[in-house]
Amino acid sequence: MKSIYLDHAASTPVHPEVAEAMLKVMTEQYGNASSVHRFGRIAKRVVNGARDIIAAQLNCRPEEIVFTSGGTESDNLALFGIASAYKDKGKHIITTAIEHHAVLHTCEELEKQGFKVTYLPVDRFGQVNPEHVREAIADDTILISVMYANNEVGTIQPIREIGEIAREHGIPFHVDAVQALGSIDISLSDLPVDLMSFSAHKINGPQGVGALYIRRKLLIHPLLHGGLQEKKRRAGTENMAGVTGFAKAMEIAKARLGDKIASDRKLRETFIRSLEQHVGKERFVINGHPTDHLEHIVNVSFPETNTETLLMNLDMEGIAAASGSACTSGSLELSHVLEAMKLPEELLNSAVRFSFGLGNTTEDMEYTAQKVETILQRLRNRS
Ligand SMILES: Cc1ncc(COP(=O)(O)O)c(C=O)c1O
Structure with missing residues (x-):
């Protein structure tokens, strides 16, 4: 795996x-x-x-x-x-x-x-x-x-x-x-x-x-x-x-800053494009600012499921993502950040944070988007 x-x-x-x-x-x-x-x-x-x-x-x-x-x-x-x-x-x-x-x-x-x-x-x-x-x-x-x-x-x-x-x-x-x-x-x-x-x-x-x-x-x-x-x-x-x-x-970070931003942007764009392709534009929502954002964090809601189910299934597929802040993940309480952004309930309950950097490739991002679709389909078939 x-x-x-x-x-x-x-x-x-x-x-x-x-x-x-x-x-x-x-x-x-x-x-x-x-x-x-x-x-x-x-x-x-x-x-x-x-x-x-x-x-x-x-x-x-x-x-x-x-x-x-x-x-x-x-x-x-x-x-x-x-x-x-x-x-x-x-x-x-x-x-x-x-x-x-x-x-x-x-x-x-x-x-x-x-x-x-x-x-x-x-x-x-x-x-x-x-x-x-x-x-x-x-x-x-x-x-x-x-x-x-x-x-x-x-x-x-x-x-x-x-x-x-x-x-x-x-x-x-x-x-x-x-x-x-x-x-x-x-x-x-x-x-x-x-x-x-x-x-x-x-x-x-x-x-x-x-x-x-x-x-x-x-x-x-x-x-x-x-x-x-x-x-x-x-x-x-x-x-x-x-x-x-x-x-x-x-x-190292200072010397690589320009390269890192460009590389993170590419990973981000690949991921979003792959989600559009595999999952479908209408099945996910990106949370956060459309332009004033860090390139290495993408927070996505998948309203047809919930955060915990998705994270567990991703983990079973070997993919580590998170819900909100690291210090509170595990307890899976609602994110105070998404609440402050006044997201509708279905987006609040189904948000997953994907964050990437050193060692990640565009293939990782494509693979993850495909796996998200496999998981969503499996859950759809079960219900
Ligand atoms: C914005 C922000 N502040 C503070 C912290 C805490 O930093 P540390 O894990 O080094 O204690 C974190 C860690 O997730 C963070 O993201």
Whole structure:
């Protein structure tokens, strides 16, 4: 049986050059970057070397990059860290209804602590209107948090416009760019953004490592307390091999960006064309923005069936796809993103996310479309 992985938005295969760079560090270096002896100095050089590479790719200063354990921790540090640092100035936060749970559940926790959170709506394509951000701003607003691109439907948000509004009002602006990294050219020196979250495992790097960009001079309180690492913003011995892999993955992603976008677009177009051919145009609906979208995510509803049945049958055929966000798949609750887009019930209940990247071919996409049709036919015959 074929095995086709179409869940790159959940996690990606590690690039061989990334694994090689990490193995070298793991087998040759074992000092603690905080130690004063030679081994420690080498470890520090490795960690700061990775930081320099990542900062250069993102066009920011090395000291503006804080290493974390991944996207979830970066989001938590941004939200709790700003809320704590600015609580005497105000207790209002603006975010959107379609954020990842790493932001949404953090906001819920902040609400329990007495903060007030505005969850902005989106249009039917999953896009936020910058004017809604402007209207939501109050005297006590201390943070705006909007994701760069959505992980379930791939819709890209008007980050620049929202950032300019945040700047006009002097409010810190956080962007969860976990899903955008590697698919959009991000240059932090040109963007009106104060905090940005990243994760290595979405760009063919290792799991369990990420970063939070914190603009110079922005006040933030740490989430973790302990040592003085990361300029007192994130205590804990640095993940030397992890950050090395992250830096290598960033270098490769930046060098391949144009090729990746073109290749993902081709995979996407092949898939949609094959679905039209095999399944039929009238039997599926693509969810998300028609033009402002990541190329590597296609969210499709097949109204004649339901998400769980389709995912199980695809899995039996060796095809791995997903329902909504990786962290909630398995429990198959309704997608908060599709609900916020106000999709009709039959589309809400039958949406599947196909996401692709390194290692996928146009044949994979054609094969998957054919298998979708085989499954739908089988289900039709059964009913
Ligand atoms: C948009 C977004 N933010 C945050 C996360 C969490 O990142 P991590 O898995 O590195 O904790 C994810 C992962 O799916 C994501 O897609």
